[in-house]
Amino acid sequence: LERLQQNYGDRGLTVLGVPCNQFAGQEPGSAEEIQTFCSTTYGVSFPLLEKVDVNGDGRHPLYTELTRLADADGEAGDVQWNFEKFVISPAGEPVARIRPRSEPESTEVVAAIEAHLPG
Known part of the structure; x- marks a missing residue:
């Protein structure tokens, strides 16, 4: 994730880390x-936000939307594991969801x- 921030930060990407303790502590x-x-x-x-719940009754409102x-397989719903990735457009719209099995690069x-970076 840090390499993505370094490689694309000057083009408008900001990686946000969202810690969660719901996956095996x-x-x-x-x-x-x-x-x-x-x-x-x-x-x-890159910025790390406060630790939140991403699933369940205490799910953070951001993750309710995300x-x-x-x-890519047409599956929505709960976050499966740590390092699930969401791409948010410059307009603030969620545009891609990538499961943890895919490496950051x-x-x-x-x-x-790249499809959603400005210019």
């Missing part, structure tokens, strides 16, 4: 602990980003 720390871990371990420079978007992710 992989994000148990505080926002500050998560930020420190990501920046020191992975060199993350999970309505179908993936996969053809699927890069094509979705």
Whole structure:
């Protein structure tokens, strides 16, 4: 994800990290602990938001909207696992949903980003 930010940031991409502890307890720390871990371990420079729930009754309103978007297989609904990716257009519309099995620099992710970058 950091490489995507570095490669496309000057063209208008902003990667946003949204920590969630709903998948095998992989994000148990505080926002500050998560930020420190990501920046020191992975060199993350893009914004990390507060930890939220992405599924269930406590789902953050953003994810209520995002999970309505179908993936390439036509499936909408709950986030399946960490690192599910959503591409949001410059106009603020969700335009692509990419499941966790696709790496951040996969053809699927890069094509979705490039198709919606300005200019």
